[in-house]
Amino acid sequence: MKTKACLGLVVLMVFAANLQGESNFGIKFSGYIKTDLIADSRQTVAAREGHFLLYPSYENPDLNGDDANARANLNILAIQTRLKGTVTGPEAFGARSLGIIEGAFFGSADGNINTFRLRHAFLTLAWDRTSVLFGQFWHPMFVTSVYPGTVSFNTGAPFQPFSRNPQIRLTHSLGQVYIIAAAIAQRDFVSIGPNGGSSMYLRNSMIPNIHAQLQYNTKPTILGVGLDWKALTPKLISDTGYKTTEMVSALSFLAYARFNLPNFTWKVEGVYGQNLADHLMLGGYGAESVAPETGIEGYMPTGVYSVWTDISSGDAIGFGLFAGYTGNLGASETLYSFYGRGSNIAAIYRLSPRVTWTSGKTQLAAEVEYTAASYGVPDSDYTVKDAEFVGNLRLLLAAYLFF
Numbered sequence: 001m002k003t004k005a006c007l008g009l010v011v012l013m014v015f016a017a018n019l020q021g022e023s024n025f026g027i028k029f030s031g032y033i034k035t036d037l038i039a040d041s042r043q044t045v046a047a048r049e050g051h052f053l054l055y056p057s058y059e060n061p062d063l064n065g066d067d068a069n070a071r072a073n074l075n076i077l078a079i080q081t082r083l084k085g086t087v088t089g090p091e092a093f094g095a096r097s098l099g100i101i102e103g104a105f106f107g108s109a110d111g112n113i114n115t116f117r118l119r120h121a122f123l124t125l126a127w128d129r130t131s132v133l134f135g136q137f138w139h140p141m142f143v144t145s146v147y148p149g150t151v152s153f154n155t156g157a158p159f160q161p162f163s164r165n166p167q168i169r170l171t172h173s174l175g176q177v178y179i180i181a182a183a184i185a186q187r188d189f190v191s192i193g194p195n196g197g198s199s200m201y202l203r204n205s206m207i208p209n210i211h212a213q214l215q216y217n218t219k220p221t222i223l224g225v226g227l228d229w230k231a232l233t234p235k236l237i238s239d240t241g242y243k244t245t246e247m248v249s250a251l252s253f254l255a256y257a258r259f260n261l262p263n264f265t266w267k268v269e270g271v272y273g274q275n276l277a278d279h280l281m282l283g284g285y286g287a288e289s290v291a292p293e294t295g296i297e298g299y300m301p302t303g304v305y306s307v308w309t310d311i312s313s314g315d316a317i318g319f320g321l322f323a324g325y326t327g328n329l330g331a332s333e334t335l336y337s338f339y340g341r342g343s344n345i346a347a348i349y350r351l352s353p354r355v356t357w358t359s360g361k362t363q364l365a366a367e368v369e370y371t372a373a374s375y376g377v378p379d380s381d382y383t384v385k386d387a388e389f390v391g392n393l394r395l396l397l398a399a400y401l402f403f
Contacts (some may be wrong), residue, residue, distance in 0.1 A: 027085045031102075033257040033401045034080040036153075039201050041393040043069040048106060051077050054158050054280065055348050056392035079105045079114060080153055095125040100137075108188060117188075119164060129173045139163040139189075140182050140211045141279060145222055146258045146267050146308040148322050151354050151367035151398050158341075158348060159308040159324030160278035161254070161271060163189035165209070176218050180226075184209035191278045192339045193234045201232035205247055220260040228252040228273070232285070234339070240295035248285045248299035250274035264313035272302035277341040281306065282348070283325055286342010288333045288381065302340065302382050303329035318356040325349045330383030338382055346387035347376045361402045369394040 030388040036051065042048060043057040048069045048071060087099035102120040122135025138144055141161035148156035154161060157244040169182040185208055186199040193201045202209065213226035231249040238244050252273030259266045283304040287297035308324035327347045340349075352369035371394070376387030 020356040025087075025089050027087045029083065029085055029403070031082040031084045031403060033078070033403075034082075034220050035076065035078045036080065037076050037397040039072065039074045039395045041072050041388075042067075043071060043073065044392055044394075048079060049077065049278060050075050050109060051079065051153060053152065053154050053155075053369070053371065053392075053394060054370050055342075055345070058344070058373075058375045059076050059390055072340065081105050082119070084120075088270065090355070093125060095127045095131075097123065097125055099123045112277075131171045133169040133171075136164060136166045136187065137169070139165045139167075139279065140169065140180060140213055140226060141228055141252070141254055141271070143215075143224065143226075143254075145217070145257055146256045146269060148222070148267070148308060148324075149312050149320050149354075150310075150322050150352060150369075151356070151365045151396055152352070152369055152394075156308055156310070156322060156324060159306045159326050159350065160269065161273075161276065161281060163279045165189065176216060178213075178215040178217060180211075180213040182211045184211060184230075185276060189278050189280070191230075191232055191275070192284055192341070194339065201234055202230065202291040204233040204236065205231045207231050222256075224254075224256050226254045228254075230275070232275070234285075234299060235297070238295035238297065239292075242294040242296055243251070244294075244296045246296060246298055247299055248275070250276075250285070250301040252276060260329065264311055266309070266311050268307075268309045270307045272303070272305045272393065274303050275340065276304055277339075280341075280395070282328050282340075282342040282345060284338055284343070286331065286335035286338040286340075288331065288335055288377060290336060291362075297337075300331050300333055300335065302331045302335075302338075305329060314356075316358050318358070320354045320356075322352045322354075328382075328384055329383045330379070330388060332381070334380040335382050338378070342373075343378050343382055344375055346376050346384035348373045363400040363402070365396075365398040365400070367394075367396040367398075369396065 001402045046053045060068045062068050077161045082104040084102040089097035100120050103116050103118050106117050107115045122133050122137050124133045136253050144353045165184045167182050167184040172179045186202050190197045191201050208368040209230040215224035231247045233247050256269040275285045283302045285301040288300040306326035310322045312320040350371040354367040356365040372389045372391040374387035374389045376384040
């Protein structure tokens with residue numbers, strides 16, 4: 001059934017392409033075919049059969065004290081292959097209209113890997129100084145003009161916020177200064193709660209994720225700061241059967257910069273945030289109080305910080321280096337439960353050099369990625385004590401054909 005739906009979508013896009021001609025409406029296809037060869041020195045916490053790497057797995061000693069997770073693994077996948085349609089439309093409401101629909105064969109879980117999955121689908125209306133986006137696109141905390149240029153599809157996660165969301169986004173230009181505001185929902189990248197990962201916690205709050213950002217962009221140089229706020233309703237009824245409307249709110253900040261220098265490009269970003277598990281980062285929230293009569297819980301988020309930098313240079317033969325660090329800050333009070341990611345991780349760091357070789361529309365790439373996570377014991381406030389680092393070395397070879 002999914003295969004038929006994918007074929008139907010392709011047929012529809014081809015039909016739409018034939019509409020281009022005398023009218024202003026049409027569609028242009030682009031994308032790439034990509035194959036990755038991945039070799040890891042140990043087991044990892046990752047998605048899609050190890051393709052999307054977050055960090056190495058913890059030490060898992062057997063009865064002899066040998067680490068069962070210290071086992072290398074190898075895979076070859078082409079699931080990043082991507083198809084994008086750019087739809088140009090006639091003027092609407094005095095604005096230029098543009099649409100994007102993009103998908104890949106990444107699937108939405110390991111169980112449906114290789115199936116076609118929606119990545120982006122949005123409409124933009126652009127006036128002289130103001131544009132509005134309606135649809136699914138990168139969360140504003142993933143700044144599309146300042147993100148790591150890694151060969152790995154993780155694109156710097158869990159140091160770089162990584163999430164695509166349905167949203168309504170307003171961008172207003174004041175010359176070289178851009179004001180960005182967005183109201184955001186969740187779909188593929190969701191918060192974690194008592195019922196696992198789900199968008200219901202944000203939906204039940206009746207308040208969208210709110211984001212505001214200020215960006216200074218001269219093309220060679222980009223500087224920006226952002227503020228993000230969201231509120232979740234983890235439960236509608238307590239474990240003892242009483243209705244609850246308790247919510248947990250989270251506030252996050254980011255600052256970023258890109259400098260196009262004569263011989264290389266330098267990007268850097270810092271994030272401080274609360275409950276950022278939906279961005280594939282560390283952290284979450286938990287119950288900091290429980291009413292004895294009703295079992296109704298009060299909640300508190302845990303904090304996380306991250307910094308990363310990326311340097312790239314070259315054209316036909318390119319070189320790059322990514323480095324990132326993230327730390328778990330825990331909560332300010334004792335938590336009686338935890339919903340999130342990495343509750344037993346104190347910190348993670350990564351260093352990954354890369355080289356690319358481009359000829360025409362074809363590119364070959366190689367990347368060495370060393371990621372280390374310090375595992376320990378969660379304290380009552382979900383800071384982590386007695387932590388020790390465990391490292392994974394990944395070798396990634398990739399081949400692209402762009403069209």
